[in-house]
Amino acid sequence: xxxxxxxxxxxxxxxxxxxxxxxxxxxxxxxxxxxxxxxxxxxxxxxxxxxxxxxxxxxxxxxxxxxxxxxxxxxxxxxxxxxxxxxxxxxxxxxxxxxxxxxxxxxxxxxxxxxxxxxxxxxxxxxxxxxxxxxxxxxxxxxxxxxxxxxxxxxxxxxxxxxxxxxxxxxxxxxxxxxxxxxxxxxxxxxxxxxxxxxxxxxxxxxxxxxxxxxxxxxxxxxxxxxxxxxxxxxxxxxxxxxxxxxxxxxxxxxxxxxxxxxxxxxxxxxxxxxxxxxxx
Amino acid sequence: xxxxxxxxxxxxxxxxxxxxxxxxxxxxxxxxxxxxxxxxxxxxxxxxxxxxxxxxxxxxxxxxxxxxxxxxxxxxxxxxxxxxxxxxxxxxxxxxxxxxxxxxxxxxxxxxxxxxxxxxxxxxxxxxxxxxxxxxxxxxxxxxxxxxxxxxxxxxxxxxxxxxxxxxxxxxxxxxxxxxxxxxxxxxxxxxxxxxxxxxxxxxxxxxxxxxxxxxxxxxxxxxxxxxxxxxxxxxxxxxxxxxxxxxxxxxxxxxxxxxxxxxxxxxxxxxxxxxxxxxxxxxxxxxxxxxxxxxxxxxxxxxxxxxxxxxxxxxxxxxxxxxxx
Numbered sequence: 001x002x003x004x005x006x007x008x009x010x011x012x013x014x015x016x017x018x019x020x021x022x023x024x025x026x027x028x029x030x031x032x033x034x035x036x037x038x039x040x041x042x043x044x045x046x047x048x049x050x051x052x053x054x055x056x057x058x059x060x061x062x063x064x065x066x067x068x069x070x071x072x073x074x075x076x077x078x079x080x081x082x083x084x085x086x087x088x089x090x091x092x093x094x095x096x097x098x099x100x101x102x103x104x105x106x107x108x109x110x111x112x113x114x115x116x117x118x119x120x121x122x123x124x125x126x127x128x129x130x131x132x133x134x135x136x137x138x139x140x141x142x143x144x145x146x147x148x149x150x151x152x153x154x155x156x157x158x159x160x161x162x163x164x165x166x167x168x169x170x171x172x173x174x175x176x177x178x179x180x181x182x183x184x185x186x187x188x189x190x191x192x193x194x195x196x197x198x199x200x201x202x203x204x205x206x207x208x209x210x211x212x213x214x215x216x217x218x219x220x221x222x223x224x225x226x227x228x229x230x231x232x233x234x235x236x237x238x239x240x241x242x243x244x245x246x247x248x249x250x251x252x253x254x255x256x257x258x259x260x261x262x263x264x265x266x267x268x269x270x271x272x273x274x275x276x277x278x279x280x281x
Numbered sequence: 282x283x284x285x286x287x288x289x290x291x292x293x294x295x296x297x298x299x300x301x302x303x304x305x306x307x308x309x310x311x312x313x314x315x316x317x318x319x320x321x322x323x324x325x326x327x328x329x330x331x332x333x334x335x336x337x338x339x340x341x342x343x344x345x346x347x348x349x350x351x352x353x354x355x356x357x358x359x360x361x362x363x364x365x366x367x368x369x370x371x372x373x374x375x376x377x378x379x380x381x382x383x384x385x386x387x388x389x390x391x392x393x394x395x396x397x398x399x400x401x402x403x404x405x406x407x408x409x410x411x412x413x414x415x416x417x418x419x420x421x422x423x424x425x426x427x428x429x430x431x432x433x434x435x436x437x438x439x440x441x442x443x444x445x446x447x448x449x450x451x452x453x454x455x456x457x458x459x460x461x462x463x464x465x466x467x468x469x470x471x472x473x474x475x476x477x478x479x480x481x482x483x484x485x486x487x488x489x490x491x492x493x494x495x496x497x498x499x500x501x502x503x504x505x506x507x508x509x510x511x512x513x514x515x516x517x518x519x520x521x522x523x524x525x526x527x528x529x530x531x532x533x534x535x536x537x538x539x540x541x542x543x544x545x546x547x548x549x550x551x552x553x554x555x556x557x558x559x560x561x562x563x564x565x566x567x568x569x570x571x572x573x574x575x576x577x578x579x580x581x582x583x584x585x586x587x588x589x590x591x592x593x594x595x596x597x598x599x600x601x602x603x604x605x606x607x
Contacts, residue, residue, distance in 0.1 A: 012458050013407060013408045013409045013428055013458055013461060013462050013465075014406070014407050014409065015461050015462065015464070015465035016465075017403075017406060017409065018407045018462055018469075019465050019466075019467065019468060019469040019553075020407070021403055021404055021407045021432075021436055022435050022437065022465075022466055022469040022471060023469055023470075024403075024438075025400060025435075025436070025438050026437070026438065027362070027390070027391075027437045028390065028391035028392050028393075028396070028437065028514035029391050030362070030390075030391050031388070031389070031390075031391045035388075036389060039385065039389055040389075041386040042385075043374070043377070043385055046375070046377055046381055047376050050374070050376060050378075050417060052375070057523030084506040095325075101516050106595065114370065114374070114375065115369070115371050115372040115373070116373055116374045117374075118333075118338060118366060118368040118370070118372050119366060119368065119372035119373070119386075119433065120389075121338055122336050122338060122361055122364070122366040123361060123389055123390065123391055124358060124359075124361040124362035124390075129389075130385055131425070178346070202547070206509075241485045244378065248564050
């Protein structure tokens with residue numbers, strides 16, 4: 001049978017070559033923190049390359065939401081599907097990318113159960129590099145997830161007033177916020193036992209946060225208590241700022257609040273993640 | 282601060298507690314540079330915990346250790362720059378290809394992209410993995426994974442290698458391949474600290490052995506010294522009739538000294554000096570009219586070493602999961 005070449009005729013190690021290999025590589029100078037983190041980012045991208053299907057989960061749901069909400073409720077909510085798409089698209093962009101951040105925690109949790117982390121931790125490298133690198137790789141995921149939504153919007157006739165520049169700056173803002181938010185999920189990923197628990201926990205938090213926001217409807221139509229929640233929900237702030245950037249009506253305050261939230265999340269949860277990663281038994 | 286004593290590992294009184302379990306309870310080790318040193322013990326004895334402290338992955342509660350002259354706590358980063366670790370769980374990334382694993386490590390250790398690629402190709406060839414280099418490690422056999430793992434440990438030449446149970450779970454053929462590799466590494470002058478559950482593995486590969494049990498070193502010496510205290514061989518006998526085991530036990534005890542009841546109700550084992558002595562003992566059973574279903578002469582197992590050293594068989598320490606935890 002030709003299906004099992006690895007067990008019957010696997011080539012063995014060539015011990016003379018092993019000896020040569022061992023003596024032939026002196027230690028090069030240590031790479032800097034940035035270069036190390038970028039190498040880990042490359043690792044993240046390779047994983048996407050090998051299993052591109054993993055992007056489907058994070059793109060299909062938002063695509064369905066765009067199509068479904070636009071055509072099903074667009075007329076009822078905003079008078080026309082076109083007007084609703086203009087309202088909805090920045091929100092769905094936020095939702096789609098924010099959901100993706102949970103995967104950062106899930107993949108870190110999965111990583112921790114594997115022996116490869118032991119090796120990373122035994123290397124003479126900048127300690128947080130595996131974490132920072134993984135999130136840099138995830139950033140690519142965010143950009144991909146965001147691009148799918150924007151492209152779909154363009155196909156469906158979304159023409160934002162602020163033009164390509166507005167869309168681009170909206171996208172950058174969403175990605176920056178998500179970078180900050182993903183540190184929350186890496187912390188969760190190190191605290192919970194299984195990848196499934198991280199996934200469930202993440203979505204349990206994110207579903208109410210994204211639905212009870214201004215993604216789908218204008219909060220002034222909501223009952224007072226709900227409107228109050230929506231007003232303090234950081235996802236609403238992000239949606240307001242993104243929508244503003246795409247409409248050309250964003251204020252410095254809107255954008256500043258989002259950036260401050262991202263910095264705050266990173267400042268608290270990045271060191272916490274690094275601490276948990278370092279001290280994990 | 283470097284104090285060069287010619288020792289690659291120098292540990293005194295290492296202690297590590299997990300909750301109520303003293304996983305490592307005062308381990309002392311001295312490993313010469315250029316030697317292969319075996320740490321032998323059953324699951325839960327504290328081998329992995331010891332190695333993880335020496336490789337700077339765990340802080341000892343008390344005690345201290347110097348690796349290549351550097352303190353593992355105060356100079357952890359320096360130590361990490363000199364050693365490599367092949368963990369008990371294969372320390373390679375299953376979701377990448379074999380080649381990508383090696384290039385990744387090369388880059389992390391400071392090789393240029395071209396040098397990392399060239400080094401990966403050289404190692405894949407040397408370890409017989411060239412053909413599988415483009416496949417995801419997930420699909421590798423246990424033996425291939427182990428070879429890749431060891432290759433990953435020498436992407437740049439380490440001054441000290443930690444190998445944690447390199448052949449546990451491998452089939453005999455892959456096992457002997459890994460042994461060949463370890464011998465080749467030793468011949469090239471590497472210092473290796475090897476944890477194992479198998480006496481024959483330590484015997485074949487190591488210059489010195491420490492036997493560890495319940496977090497303590499209970500015996501130390503060369504393989505020859507250790508075997509001298511245990512008997513260099515062990516006779517395993519299976520009787521046709523389990524009811525006659527007590528009788529056979531008395532006969533073997535008289536002929537060979539010690540005797541040990543195996544879990545199988547019809548089986549016994551006993552240390553012996555050589556094949557002749559073993560043959561005499563089996564003949565003695567036949568003369569006494571005790572039917573023998575089969576017998577074999579082998580190396581003493583870890584169990585027998587433990588029996589000789591502690592008077593009780595090796596057992597996993599109760600309630601310790603730390604040997605397999607990550």
